[in-house]
Amino acid sequence: MTEARIQQVIGRRVWDSRGRPTVEAEIRLDNGASGRAIAPAGASTGTNEAVELRDGGAALGGFGVGRAVANVNGEIAAALHSMPIADQEAIDRRLIELDGTANKARLGANALIAVSMAALQAAAAARGQPVWRVLSEVDAATLPMPMVQMFGGGAHAGRRVDIQDFLIVPVGAGSFDEALETAARVYRAAGEIMAARGRLRGVADEGGWWPEFASNAEALDTLVEAIERAQFAVGQQVGIAIDVAASQFRDGGRYRLSADGIELETPALIELLVGWCLRYPIVSVEDPVAEDDDDGMAAFTAAVGERVQVIGDDYLVTSAERITTAAFRGACNAVLLKPNQAGTITETKAALDTARAAGWHTVVSARSGETEDVTIVHLAVGWNAGQLKVGSFARSERMAKWNEGLRIEAALGPAATFSGWRRR
Ligand code: 2PG
Ligand code: MG
Numbered sequence: 001m002t003e004a005r006i007q008q009v010i011g012r013r014v015w016d017s018r019g020r021p022t023v024e025a026e027i028r029l030d031n032g033a034s035g036r037a038i039a040p041a042g043a044s045t046g047t048n049e050a051v052e053l054r055d056g057g058a059a060l061g062g063f064g065v066g067r068a069v070a071n072v073n074g075e076i077a078a079a080l081h082s083m084p085i086a087d088q089e090a091i092d093r094r095l096i097e098l099d100g101t102a103n104k105a106r107l108g109a110n111a112l113i114a115v116s117m118a119a120l121q122a123a124a125a126a127r128g129q130p131v132w133r134v135l136s137e138v139d140a141a142t143l144p145m146p147m148v149q150m151f152g153g154g155a156h157a158g159r160r161v162d163i164q165d166f167l168i169v170p171v172g173a174g175s176f177d178e179a180l181e182t183a184a185r186v187y188r189a190a191g192e193i194m195a196a197r198g199r200l201r202g203v204a205d206e207g208g209w210w211p212e213f214a215s216n217a218e219a220l221d222t223l224v225e226a227i228e229r230a231q232f233a234v235g236q237q238v239g240i241a242i243d244v245a246a247s248q249f250r251d252g253g254r255y256r257l258s259a260d261g262i263e264l265e266t267p268a269l270i271e272l273l274v275g276w277c278l279r280y281p282i283v284s285v286e287d288p289v290a291e292d293d294d295d296g297m298a299a300f301t302a303a304v305g306e307r308v309q310v311i312g313d314d315y316l317v318t319s320a321e322r323i324t325t326a327a328f329r330g331a332c333n334a335v336l337l338k339p340n341q342a343g344t345i346t347e348t349k350a351a352l353d354t355a356r357a358a359g360w361h362t363v364v365s366a367r368s369g370e371t372e373d374v375t376i377v378h379l380a381v382g383w384n385a386g387q388l389k390v391g392s393f394a395r396s397e398r399m400a401k402w403n404e405g406l407r408i409e410a411a412l413g414p415a416a417t418f419s420g421w422r423r424r
Contacts, residue, residue: 011072035121041369046314053108092346135382152204165243172237190226206391235281297331327358
């Protein structure tokens with residue numbers, strides 16, 4: 001029943017895919033339905049994103065969430081009591097006002113996003129519908145194009161190479177299921193190539209192969225080889241995406257590409273990346289320059305934006321306000337949407353709406369620290385975001401999300417459509 005009201009909000013400490021503590025929230029309603037959700041955590045976080053509340057100190061490397069969990073069980077539970085679960089916006093507004101800071105620092109973005117997502121889950125449970133259906137304004141649904149990591153790097157792989165994510169986009173796939181099979185085959189082929197070269201060293205934080213390469217470009221070359229080995233047409237069936245996460249290797253005013261032994265000024269970094277876009281079948285580039293470099297973002301977008309998707313992640317931090325400014329400047333033409341960067345579901349949706357109004361593409365994304373929580377898959381489907389990035393094709397916190405997409409696609413049957421690659 002949509003009149004169901006919140007009876008109880010429970011916070012608890014659970015653990016994420018890096019073995020770090022994180023916040024789970026559970027919301028119980030007066031009609032017996034309930035929902036729960038877990039906050040994810042980034043490693044390469046943007047300076048302007050909503051901040052997690054960690055306990056600090058020596059225990060658990062300072063990553064404890066005792067205070068955040070206490071905020072859920074205390075202030076937040078009291079503030080949300082008896083609110084109607086169907087009004088997500090009112091719940092999120094109450095959370096934002098209660099926190100009272102611009103960056104969610106007081107109660108913690110980890111506490112807020114867990115509660116906000118749990119409210120969405122509880123609302124769906126109260127209606128007896130999947131979350132995507134509650135969000136969707138239509139009966140049909142469109143499955144997103146997956147963006148799947150093949151090699152980790154940067155902050156997710158001990159900075160073994162500088163570029164953070166080397167991903168593929170199965171641009172030729174006709175369904176979500178086919179897209180995942182494509183990813184599976186390329187992932188496997190990449191592993192075989194690395195094994196044959198004596199370079200297989202396990203996987204990085206998001207399940208991509210550990211990047212045992214002599215240079216950043218070698219990772220791209222290996223990716224092309226893997227696509228060929230898996231018998232796909234390079235570029236036509238499978239494209240490449242990279243997340244440069246450039247803020248992570250900026251040192252002073254320059255970019256230090258340690259794997260290549262070079263230090264570059266911004267124009268030279270842009271030239272290098274534009275060169276890669278010409279040489280490799282790159283369809284998407286994320287955070288090509290540092291998060292505070294508006295001019296660099298605009299210059300890169302001007303250079304390749306006609307053909308290539310240019311995504312702002314650290315640069316936009318899922319903020320409608322920052323998207324508006326970036327769209328005005330012509331910096332980026334797509335946004336990465338991470339609910340915990342914003343802090344609530346409502347703010348994440350506002351970021352998506354703003355990006356869409358600017359004519360941008362939208363990509364719902366997981367964090368490098370994840371759990372079995374699959375809420376973001378429902379956001380991608382329910383909001384018809386078009387693309388989904390949840391890491392690689394290994395480790396269950398990643399596979400849980402891909403598999404949820406398969407379940408939604410199967411449940412929809414003939415009503416399921418697939419986003420495909422919306423070419424620029
Ligand atoms: C990113 C994400 C996921 P993190 O930069 O896009 O790959 O990483 O969660 O560490 O910010
Ligand atoms: Mg990123």
